[in-house]
Each structure stands twice: as C-alpha cells, then as structure tokens.
Amino acid sequence: MRRVYLDNNATTPVLPEILDAMRPYFLEHFGNASSIHHHGQETRAAVERACESVAQLVGCRGSEIVFTSGGTEGDNLAISGLARPGDHIITSTIEHHAVLNTCKHLESTGIEVTYVPVDGRGLVDPDDVRRALRPTTRLITIMMANNETGVIQPVEEIGRISAEADVYFHTDAVQAAGKVELDVNRIGCDLLSISGHKMHAPQGVGALYVRKGTLLQPMFHGGRHERSRRAGTENVPGIVALGKAAELAKQGLENGEVTRLAALRDQIEQTVLQQVETIGINGAGAPRVPNTTNIHFDHIEGEALVIALDLKGLAVSTGAACSSGALEPSHVLIAMGLRPDQARASLRFSLGKQNKNDDVEFALGLIPSTVARLRELSPVYQKA
Numbered sequence: 001m002r003r004v005y006l007d008n009n010a011t012t013p014v015l016p017e018i019l020d021a022m023r024p025y026f027l028e029h030f031g032n033a034s035s036i037h038h039h040g041q042e043t044r045a046a047v048e049r050a051c052e053s054v055a056q057l058v059g060c061r062g063s064e065i066v067f068t069s070g071g072t073e074g075d076n077l078a079i080s081g082l083a084r085p086g087d088h089i090i091t092s093t094i095e096h097h098a099v100l101n102t103c104k105h106l107e108s109t110g111i112e113v114t115y116v117p118v119d120g121r122g123l124v125d126p127d128d129v130r131r132a133l134r135p136t137t138r139l140i141t142i143m144m145a146n147n148e149t150g151v152i153q154p155v156e157e158i159g160r161i162s163a164e165a166d167v168y169f170h171t172d173a174v175q176a177a178g179k180v181e182l183d184v185n186r187i188g189c190d191l192l193s194i195s196g197h198k199m200h201a202p203q204g205v206g207a208l209y210v211r212k213g214t215l216l217q218p219m220f221h222g223g224r225h226e227r228s229r230r231a232g233t234e235n236v237p238g239i240v241a242l243g244k245a246a247e248l249a250k251q252g253l254e255n256g257e258v259t260r261l262a263a264l265r266d267q268i269e270q271t272v273l274q275q276v277e278t279i280g281i282n283g284a285g286a287p288r289v290p291n292t293t294n295i296h297f298d299h300i301e302g303e304a305l306v307i308a309l310d311l312k313g314l315a316v317s318t319g320a321a322c323s324s325g326a327l328e329p330s331h332v333l334i335a336m337g338l339r340p341d342q343a344r345a346s347l348r349f350s351l352g353k354q355n356k357n358d359d360v361e362f363a364l365g366l367i368p369s370t371v372a373r374l375r376e377l378s379p380v381y382q383k384a
C-alpha cells in the first residue's frame with residue numbers, strides 16, 4: 001500500500017545526505033570528544049564544525065551554541081536556567097508543552113508567570129507583552145512559529161520590547177528552523193531553541209543559542225562539557241547530523257526549496273476549500289511557515305478522520321491531546337477562539353523536504369471523499 005507522510009511537524013525523516021554525514025561517527029570516528037588522543041580530537045573537530053554550521057543558520061558565534069537532546073531540553077534550559085524564585089516570566093497561551101509545563105512547574109517554586117492571549121489568527125499582541133512587564137520580570141518566552149498552525153509570532157517586536165525593558169527574551173524556534181530565516185540579532189533574542197528531528201536530522205539532538213554574557217544555571221551537573229552549560233558526553237553523530245541539517249536548511253531557504261513547499265501547502269488549502277464545505281483554515285490571515293496548514297472540518301471528529309486517512313495510507317495529525325483517557329481539544333486552537341467541537345475537528349498537514357507534488361495529489365485524492373463519508377455517518381452533520 002502506498003503511504004504518504006504529511007506529519008513533518010511531528011518529526012521528519014532523516015535525509016540520506018544527513019545519514020551519510022553522521023554514519024562515520026558511529027563506526028570509524030567514535031572517540032569521546034573530551035579525549036585528548038587522536039580519536040577524541042577527530043570528534044572534537046567534528047563537533048566544532050557542526051557548531052559553526054548551526055551558528056551560521058541562526059546568525060551567531062559558535063561559542064554561543066549549546067548542543068542539547070532536543071527542543072524540550074533547550075526550552076527547559078533556557079527558562080529554568082534563568083528564572084529564580086521571586087522572578088516573573090511572560091509567555092503565551094499557545095506555547096508548546098515544553099515551555100508551558102516548564103512555566104507551570106516554576107510557578108510551583110515561587111515564580112510568577114503571565115500567559116498572554118492570542119487573537120483569532122493565533123497572534124500574540126506585542127502590546128500585551130509590554131503591558132505584562134513588571135519590575136520583577138526576568139524573561140519573556142514566546143515561540144517563533146506555532147507547531148499546530150504554523151503561525152509566526154511578531155518576535156522582532158517582542159525582541160525590541162525585551163531590549164527596552166532589559167529583560168531576557170527566549171524564543172522556541174523549533175518549528176521555524178529551516179522554514180524561515182533565523183537571525184538572532186534581527187529577532188533580538190538572548191536564547192533560541194531548535195530541534196534536529198524537525199529539520200531532517202535524527203530525534204534526540206538539538207541546540208540552544210545562548211547570547212554571550214547570559215548566565216544560565218545548568219540543568220545537568222557533571223563534567224565541563226559545552227562550556228559548563230550542559231554536562232554530558234556529546235552525542236557526536238547527532239551533533240554532526242544537526243550541523244549537516246543546518247547547512248541544508250540554509251541552502252533550502254536560498255534555493256527555492258521552501259517556496260516549493262509553500263506552493264504545495266497552498267495547493268492543499270485551495271483544493272480542500274473548493275471541494276469540501278464548512279471548513280476553515282486555522283491561522284489564515286496571519287504570517288505562517290510555508291509547510292503547515294491546519295484545517296477545521298466541521299461536524300467531524302478529527303481523530304476519526306486521522307484514522308480513516310491513515311487506513312488509506314495518509315499520515316496527518318490532530319492537535320488534540322489525550323489526557324486521562326479523554327480527548328482534550330488543542331489548547332492552541334481553543335486559545336484562538338475556536339469552539340471545542342471545531343478544535344476537535346481540526347487536522348494539521350505538514351510538509352517536509354521529501355514531499356513531492358504526487359504526495360499532495362495523493363492526499364487531495366483522499367481528503368474530500370473521506371470527509372464526505374464521515375459526514376454521511378454523522379447525525380450532527382445531517383441535521384446541519
């Protein structure tokens with residue numbers, strides 16, 4: 001059976017060039033990057049090259065990159081590494097749980113958190129961020145691109161607000177890396193997290209940009225790896241893969257690859273809008289990353305649609321989370337003002353570099369008929 005994968009915001013396949021780049025670091029160049037002999041020097045040099053590639057992707061110096069195990073660790077290190085009891089943090093209601101639950105945890109330790117809302121397009125209003133500032137505010141953490149809708153936040157304006165107020169600014173750029181230009185100086189952030197597996201490197205590796213002079217309390221205690229900011233023997237193959245992924249991401253932004261994905265995404269939206277009634281694009285009207293669309297198919301259970309499409313070979317996802325056996329509608333879509341039934345009826349389609357025109361045609365051959373069939377079975381739809 002043919003299978004098409006349009007769930008690249010969940011994870012991406014490792015690209016062959018990236019696998020080729022990392023392979024020697026399992027077999028031939030296996031040294032510990034902290035060892036002083038030949039084997040260690042070889043892997044140390046590879047880590048440093050990868051560091052430069054990641055630094056070039058985000059526009060910083062190599063010494064400002066800390067390799068992590070992924071986006072979750074980067075977000076935790078940025079936020080927990082800065083906040084102290086008595087501090088105040090500003091974040092938004094649509095952050096990934098890596099940020100939201102870190103903030104929730106910190107609230108239990110005497111740190112205060114303001115969660116700024118978003119409008120119907122999924123956008124934070126920078127004025128809300130400004131109004132939330134307090135004398136005790138230590139950090140603003142607002143994501144660059146939302147994982148469910150792809151909506152891009154006004155991070156440059158938020159960066160200016162943080163600079164004027166002299167508070168730290170962290171942005172979770174996990175879903176932005178490789179999809180839009182990243183430049184930490186233009187954004188004006190002090191910390192920025194990325195994750196390898198969202199950009200065709202393997203799962204379990206990521207990086208945190210830490211502006212020079214930003215003193216982070218490390219989360220792991222151990223050796224003096226990563227300039228004492230993250231103890232633990234480096235994941236050299238993963239780091240090499242992330243370096244290669246950063247190079248390819250930069251090239252993709254320059255050589256039209258990203259524009260190609262935007263055209264495919266637009267094709268999905270236009271065709272579905274033409275062929276399926278009572279639907280809407282979540283986040284339409286806001287700037288969005290080119291690979292993501294999130295569509296609400298009213299009168300349908302999104303989960304049922306995901307399963308029906310999966311049975312026909314198409315992998316997509318809902319933003320719903322399963323908590324205590326019940327499907328909770330996506331906190332992001334609810335924050336944007338969708339009704340719970342609309343949020344539950346929403347699906348995310350996210351493209352990756354491996355997707356071609358015929359993948360989109362395959363998807364478009366399935367979506368309208370599958371929605372129609374599920375709606376036929378829905379008593380709610382018949383009454384509508």
Ligand SMILES: Cc1ncc(COP(=O)(O)O)c(C=O)c1O
Nearest residue numbers: 070071072096098147174175195
């Ligand atoms: C916006 C965002 N932040 C953080 C993460 C967590 O990244 P990781 O899976 O590398 O821990 C994800 C993963 O889905 C994400 O989409």
